[in-house]
Amino acid sequence: MSESGSKLLIERVFKKLLQSEKEALAEENPRHTALNRDNYTFAQVGYESKPTGALYVLSVEPRTRNKFLYRGRIWVDAEDFAVVRLEGEPAKNPSFWTKDTKIDQTYAKVNDFWFPASNRSTTSIRLGGRAYLTIEYQDYQTTAAPSMKDSTSTVAGYK
Numbered sequence: 001m002s003e004s005g006s007k008l009l010i011e012r013v014f015k016k017l018l019q020s021e022k023e024a025l026a027e028e029n030p031r032h033t034a035l036n037r038d039n040y041t042f043a044q045v046g047y048e049s050k051p052t053g054a055l056y057v058l059s060v061e062p063r064t065r066n067k068f069l070y071r072g073r074i075w076v077d078a079e080d081f082a083v084v085r086l087e088g089e090p091a092k093n094p095s096f097w098t099k100d101t102k103i104d105q106t107y108a109k110v111n112d113f114w115f116p117a118s119n120r121s122t123t124s125i126r127l128g129g130r131a132y133l134t135i136e137y138q139d140y141q142t143t144a145a146p147s148m149k150d151s152t153s154t155v156a157g158y159k
Contacts, residue, residue, distance in 0.1 A: 054078035062091040082114040
């Protein structure tokens with residue numbers, strides 16, 4: 001990881017962003033941040049055909065103003081029903097120091113699993129200017145689990 005630019009931005013914006021990410025993963029939060037009908041309303045707004053396959057385009061609106069939720073659009077793979085792209089903004093401004101944040105997150109399929117591929121955010125800063133955050137994910141490796149029939153373990157005392 002590398003940091004460059006204004007120390008004020010790094011301390012007041014980016015480090016707070018990373019702290020928020022840790023908070024979102026805390027034990028009690030995943031239920032309140034999951035992409036499901038409890039937390040969002042969905043509406044299909046389009047359908048796109050790409051060389052990699054068809055995608056449903058959905059608008060997503062949070063049911064509550066929560067700094068871990070967002071409003072915008074998601075692109076869903078028509079075969080796997082996995083989110084392949086998210087474009088939006090936070091439902092609630094995460095920091096006094098920021099105003100207008102745009103998020104663009106993409107996912108990539110590696111073998112049979114979908115993983116984050118990139119996350120790009122552009123934020124307007126109250127003191128003037130813009131802050132850009134780019135996270136690239138790469139080098140995923142998947143390994144096969146041993147077959148259940150090859151296992152010598154027991155389930156609830158049964159073989």
